Structures are given as structure tokens and as C-alpha cells.
Amino acid sequence: MAPGVLYQRMVISEQSLKSEPYPYQERVFLFADPDVLSKAVCDALVTDARAAQMYQNPRSCMCYVIIRAMQAALGEDCDVESLQRILQDKPTDELEHCFRQVVAAVECTGSETNAGRGQHAERLEKIYSMVLNSSAAGGSSPEGLQGTPLPNPNISFHLWTDEDQLWKELVLFVRPRSQPCEQDYLSQELDNFEIQDIVSDCDCCEQTRFSVLSNDSGIERDLPATSEELPLPGGTEVEHARLHRKGGIKKRMSPLESMTFLQNSCNGPGAKNSGKLHRKSGSTAVPVPHLHRLYTARIVVLGDDRVLGQLAQAYYSLRKRETRRVFLTPRLNLQFYYIPVVEGQQGTWPTEDHTTPGQMELCELAVYLGRADPWYESNINTLCHMIPKLATMPSSLSKLPVSDPFIIDVIAYYVRLGIQPVYFQVYAVKIFFSNVAQEPAEDVFLTELSAKVQDCKAPKDHIQTKKKTMLEVPGADLAVTYSKVLLSDRKKVVAVLLRSTGLVMKAIPSNEAEDLMCLNVNITEVVKTSNLSGRSFASATNQIRTCNIKIESKEPRTFTVRLDKDFRRTYTNVVGVEVSPCLEPSYCLQKIKTMRFGLHEPENVGLAKYIPKSLLLPINTFAGIIQ
Structure with a gap:
């Protein structure tokens, strides 16, 4: 590898500099939920992001690349001060x-197998001499190598106010500058799509079909003779009598034919076995040959578990869109990062719920990543309360347009060195309501699902006529059916009927001993007790491990469901809930195709056995999971 090539490639990709030898581009998308973070924190992040870009213009970055390459190749023979002054003028x-000359020389040395350091130095020395001779060089050579700064990556800050905002930002990142070296069918077809057509709502199992009726056989001999078509000189009648195919209508690549791209885009192992470890680090996907993604989007989300639930929703929606119409997958490499941020005492149940307020664990996923990766704990989890303090801290540079780039520097350090993903299972939930006419709601969650039985408000007349000796039993009768998780990986279905006031499903384990790919469900059961004063009721907690669970109320009393601790994602008047691992949309589509041609075929046949079954959300860390 040529000296200085890593620095050159990093600056070119992060700053989106035009380069034919290395056409890759990267961008960091900073997403913050304004309903989770305060205005002061959002304003501080916007200010830091803008300040970091003030001195990162393309001219400065190109000068950095040239000077760095010359220093790495020529060493102390490089007059950095003169070179820098000449380049700026x-x-x-x-x-x-x-x-372009420097980039081509460095990349040429990197691609040659037998290229030596001396040959690389000769190439750059010629360019160096031409640059110095083009202007009057003055000054003396420095005594030692001078450090060339590494500019922060291109970071754009976004307030997450739209459900489809992630998808739209990625489309706008990829669409304006399509590279000609990509596959022809992608360049000719996908580049002609309107963004309104791309961003339109779609269903993973629905596909728009177009029928075209043509009267043209496509055989040149069948066409009527015209005066414009003259025989080629030197040709014979036998050659002209042969059949020649015309250029017919190009068939649009369907989702079923794009499974290769969709398979490679699933960056994690499938979750077909519920007895495996809960989360795995690293990627086991087999790369597809000749598939080069020229764009890399690094998605950094700031907040607590609520914004992670929003990220899981957006990721699931993106995978559904890509299943129907492949656009981003062949071009874009997605990397997800998470920085926990918590402000004040938040996360209590509202008073109208008639429950005892209590502090909720809003950063369970960050705590888990801190246990799995000590480097993440010491570098990222420490920002949880530090970012709000820095946002409200008066700065001595308040009169200047440049602020302290500490937060941006830490983000740049994280996105550059956090290359080990940890995969988290996304769970799908189907919610049934008391109103039969209301369609069931379908949603996903990542960290937690909680349910509380709603209080039954009886009429006043009924309360007055009710006997004082009768005690109202709290909660409601729930029918719970679930598949019990066993280490032996055997399936055992359990059905119980119990009276409960609520339950909590935790997808993130609280300790390393329970690190299995399953849900830890805690059901608060109402138990009758007897004492000297008469009958009373106590509560007990039933703990179960499962991946698939179905809960149904056997009484008119309904309950409230909340996903990922987010009060905005609350469902009321619920009578039934079904929870299971969220399936990868491409797997669902391939399974539907298999069922059309053979109803009695096994579950994993054809391409389905190569596609991950469950949808996993990768969060990048520094070291992954340290066993």
C-alpha cells in the first residue's frame, strides 16, 4: 500500500471530492428528535456542525491531500511551507x-502489486518539482515533518420530524450525483425515477405491474422495406437474409430478480434459532462479487431508547421500500451509530394513567453496549449527561462564530473507529382493538413493550348500590399463549389464563447471564390472599422467556400499550396483542414466491435459505461484544 493512501482516501470520501480513481463518498447524518432533546441541545449541535464545516472547503481539503502525499513520499525533502504557499496561490x-495528478499517482502505486517505495517517490517528486517550478519558491525546508490536519467529516444535522425523513435524506444523498461506473440498468432506469415516485408509500408484498402489447416481432426481416434502409457495402444477400434481433423493450428489474442485492444488504446473521446468543458482533454475510457501493451513509442518532424505536421504524420502512423497488441497496452502505443523551428527570408515566410515577430506564440499550464494549462505555456513554451540560454552559467564544468542536470531534472519532456492529432484534407487534370495525394496527419496537389495564369507570348508581363487603378485583383476565425459550432449542407452547394489571416485555437483557435472543416478559399477576381483616389481593410477578407471544383480554376491560417508552406511540382500547420477531421483508417476498409454486415445499427453499429471516438493526461500536 502506498504511503499516505489511507489519509487520501478518507479525506476524498468524507469531503466528497471529485476523484475518478477513488469515487467513493461518505456523509454523516446527525439525527435528533426535537421532542426528546431540548431546544438548547439542538441549537448547540447545529452550531457545532456548522462551525466544523467553516474551514473545510474543497480547496483546503485538496491542499491537505497534496501536502500529505508529498510528505509521506519525500519525507524531509519536502518543503511544506513553500508547497503550502504555492498551492494556496x-x-x-x-x-x-x-x-488529480497526486491522487492518480498514489492510487496507481496502491493498485500495482510489485510497486516499490522508490518508484512511488519518483512519481510524486516529478509532480512536486513541477509545482515548485511553477512559482518562485522561497523559504527554507523545515527541520522535521509537519503534521497535516485531518478535517472532520462532512456532518449534516437533521431534526427528526417526519417518518420518512431518513429515506428522503438518503435518496437526496445518492440521487444528485449518480456515478457512470455503476451497473447500466441502474443508471438508465433508476436515475429516471422521480423522487416523488421513489418516496411514495408502498407495501412489501405489492408490486405495480405494467403490460405492454407490441405488434413488432423484433425481426429485422419482417419490417417493411423503405428507401432509407440501404444494403451495407460489401454485404451479400445471404447475410442480409439472416435473422437479426432489434433492441426490444427493456424489462424492469423486479424485486424477485434483485434478491442478490437484498441478500447482501442484510448486514447480519439470521435469527432463525431462538436459542442463540442475543446479539452477535461482526458480519457473516457473503459479499456479492462486482458489487461496489460508492456511497456510505453514517447515521448517528442522539437521544434515549425512544429515538432508537423511531430508528427501528424508519429502518423497517426502508427495507420494505427496497424490497419493492431496489434503489439504495446497490449504491449505499448504511452504518448506524448511537449516542445516548438524557436531560433531567424524564420518562415517568403521566398522572392521568393513575399509576405511581417512577423513573424509567431510558438508556437500556446504551447500558448494554457499555457492558459489551468497555471502550464504548468510556467514550460514548459519558456523553449522556455531558452534552446537555455543554449546551447550557456559557462559552467564552460566544461572540465568535466558531464554537468548541468537542462534540463534533467525539462524533468524528466514533464514526471513524466504530466499525464493529452489534445486532439487535426488531420485534413486530399486531394490536387488536375493542372496536371490531377498527383495523388492527401493525408496528415494530426495539427495546420495550409495556401494557397496563385501563381502569373501569362504573356508573355512580352502580357504585351506590354495590355492596360494601364486595371487593373489586383489580386487573383483567388475560389469556397468554407463548412459545417457551429453552436452551435445548426445543419448541414448547404454553397457554395460561391469569388475572393481571399489566406487563412489560424487555428486548434488552438486564445482565449477561440472560443474554439470549428472546423477550423477557414480566407479567404482574393478581393473587387472592386471606388475612384477619378478610380477603385482599396481592401482586406477584411472573417471568417468562419467549420469542412469540399472544395476549388476549377475556373481559370488556381493555388495556393501554406503549412501545419503546415513547408516549407518542401509545395505543388505547386494546383487547389483544401479538408479538413476534420482525421478518426481513425480502425474506417474506421470497417466501410468498415459493408458496405460489409449491404449497407443500419446506419453509427455507430457494433463495429464502440464503436470506436472513429476521430483521436485525446493527449499531456500530468500537470492539463489538467482548466475550
């Missing part, structure tokens, strides 16, 4: 020409 077109 050059017109933009000449600077771009010099930049």
Missing part, C-alpha cells in the same frame, strides 16, 4: 489538476 483549475 494557485487558481482553482490548476489546483484541481495537481490534485
